[in-house]
Amino acid sequence: MxxxxxxxxxxxxxxxxxxxxxxxxxxxxxxxxxxxxxxxxxxxxxxxxxxxxxxxxxxxxxxxxxxxxxxxxxxxxxxxxxxxxxxxxxxxxxxxxxxxxxxxxxxxxxxxxxxxxxxxxxxxxxxxxxxxxxxxxxxxxxxxxxxxxxxxxxxxxxxxxxxxxxxxxxxxxxxxxxxxxxxxxxxxxxxxxxxxxxxxxxxxxxxxxxxxxxxxxxxxxxxxxxxxxxxxxxxxxxxxxxxxxxxxxxxQLDELDRRLGGRRQLAAHMIAELRGLPGIGVPEVPARVAPAWYALALVHRPEELGGLPVDALVAALRAEGCLEVDHPRAPRPLNEHPLFDAPNRMFPNLPEGWPRYRAGQYPRAERRHRNTLTVTVPHDDPALAEGYVRAFRKVVTHHRTLIEPT
Ligand SMILES: Cc1ncc(COP(=O)(O)O)c(C=O)c1O
Known part of the structure; x- marks a missing residue:
């Protein structure tokens, strides 16, 4: 907890x-x-x-x-x-x-x-x-x-x-x-x-x-x-x-660099600790790239956790007290929005040949979105970051208990 x-x-x-x-x-x-x-x-x-x-x-x-x-x-x-x-x-x-x-x-x-x-x-x-x-x-x-x-x-x-x-x-x-x-x-x-x-x-x-x-x-x-x-x-x-x-x-701007520095340190710690856990993919960011970590986006790999659904994983993490973990609905692949498939009822005068996008057309984005877990990264609370790491370890270790028998 x-x-x-x-x-x-x-x-x-x-x-x-x-x-x-x-x-x-x-x-x-x-x-x-x-x-x-x-x-x-x-x-x-x-x-x-x-x-x-x-x-x-x-x-x-x-x-x-x-x-x-x-x-x-x-x-x-x-x-x-x-x-x-x-x-x-x-x-x-x-x-x-x-x-x-x-x-x-x-x-x-x-x-x-x-x-x-x-x-x-x-x-x-x-x-x-x-x-x-x-x-x-x-x-x-x-x-x-x-x-x-x-x-x-x-x-x-x-x-x-x-x-x-x-x-x-x-x-x-x-x-x-x-x-x-x-x-x-x-x-x-x-x-x-x-x-x-x-x-x-x-x-x-x-x-x-x-x-x-x-x-x-x-x-x-x-x-x-x-x-x-x-x-x-x-x-x-x-x-x-x-x-x-x-x-x-x-x-906020006056404090931004200092706070981002704190976030980067704690995000680096969380990534290092979570890397290698089955079922959880961490972002591999090149050394010359310094993210702002709006959130730490992890990719759930259900096939490594007995098919555990992402929502069950999030629920288990929240039950462990990780209230800042989410399976975000947005951003989401634009082709999955009705506006990008059938824009005419919203924009009746679009020109001829306007593209229509359908679910299934952007497999990488869609797969990633389906399996994304976001964690808000603290900028000044190492104990909280460590608590999240422990909760991930615990939930992943005991994932079998979360899978409903079919
Ligand atoms: C990537 C991105 N672009 C643009 C926007 C739009 O910003 P706003 O909500 O301030 O209009 C958002 C909002 O969340 C966003 O996430």
Whole structure:
């Protein structure tokens, strides 16, 4: 038994500094015009943290992705290569832009497989999108090389991976543009929110026109920009972050690297202890890759545990007190969503030849999803991490007692 009361890990961590920062913002301004106050401060800190020229805070990760795709000038007839295994908002903004998502299966870590990306490129392909699933970076250098060689744009959905890095370089800085969610328990959380990163001035201006206000667009978009005359309306969407959310995120950002350091240590310990246990596959992450461990995603191998169903394994672990173990329903392979099979009742005017995806088309993603167990990794509680390891050992050792006789 680990511990009985939950939640065992609460994220984002909220302390007195968080309360003071959010309350101070509450008394100073709950609505901010243009790029001012706490929003400007957050964007400045984000740009500095990632080492990019521009950061634009948004109301959600979905809004950030929508703005990024729109800024790239994607249009009807274009195709974008998207991971089959990701959260649906990685792709759904493309439906609104009438741009076809072309799904590609995953590699052994659950991320988009660069070899299969290459095979999916057509004369209509304009961009490749990578999600760093559960905070483990995709093979982003290989994807950047493909994008460069084939003249395509590279978009990163960093929603699970704030602060993750490859070879010392943070994810979100490898492509033309990156979008991040700050919703829920994401590594950097504003409760609800998101942001876009880019080094490209023109993309930045186009991002602003998609959801930021007129005052801001007028203040930042140069007089000679081809879209300058649209500064008042932009595309007509309002997708700005709330100042209280910005205040919450700003405090989290100051602590992010330190907390991720703690998570990495404890994740490394858990992986080392769980490796070799029958029925449990651990992520084998190359040494130069530093994940954000949004969760530690393990892969259940029922054939090594007498066919024990994944839900029975999760129930047994929870009974041992592992309250932060889950068999997540999302992200899930996009081809399993009705929207990707029969989108027309949601989007009646999609262009001819819109792809229809069916269950069974992405075997690696589907198998992985069926067998994924996630464990929330503590950043400052080695005893809890050790308790989880012991519980896994116990449940695996006694798995036969969990299998119902047929
Ligand atoms: C990979 C990924 N991309 C995008 C999003 C969308 O973010 P939001 O919920 O902030 O719109 C999520 C949300 O969970 C996500 O997991």
């Amino acid at each position: 680990v511990r009985t009361a939950g939640p065992q890990i609460s994220w984002p961590p909220v302390d007195i500094n968080t309360a003071v920062a959010v309350t101070a913002q509450l008394y100073s301004a709950v609505s901010l015009p243009g790029r001012t106050g706490i929003i400007a401060e957050l964007e400045g800190k984000l740009a500095e943290f990632f080492g990019v020229r521009h950061a634009v805070a948004t109301s959600s990760g979905t809004a950030a992705l929508h703005a990024a795709y729109s800024a790239l000038g994607l249009a009807e007839g274009d195709e974008v290569i998207v991971p089959a295994y990701t959260a649906h908002p990685t792709a759904t903004p493309l439906f609104h832009l009438r741009v076809k998502p072309v799904l590609v299966d995953c590699d052994e870590l659950g991320n988009i497989d660069p070899l299969q990306v290459e095979a999916a490129i057509t004369p209509f392909t304009k961009a490749i999108v990578a999600t760093h699933l559960w905070g483990v970076p995709a093979r982003i250098e290989a994807l950047a090389e493909i994008a460069e060689r084939r003249g395509l744009r590279l978009v990163e959905d960093g929603s699970h991976a704030h602060g993750a890095a490859v070879g010392g370089r943070r994810v979100g800085t490898f492509g033309d543009v990156a979008a991040f969610s700050m919703g829920g328990s994401k590594p950097l959380s504003a409760g609800e929110g998101g942001f876009v990163l880019t080094d490209d001035d023109d993309l930045h201006h186009r991002v602003l026109l998609h959801g930021q206000d007129g005052a801001r667009c007028r203040g930042e978009i140069p007089i000679d920009h081809p879209l300058r005359r649209y500064v008042v309306t932009g595309t007509g969407l309002a997708q700005r972050i709330h100042p209280l959310a910005a205040a919450l995120a700003l405090g």
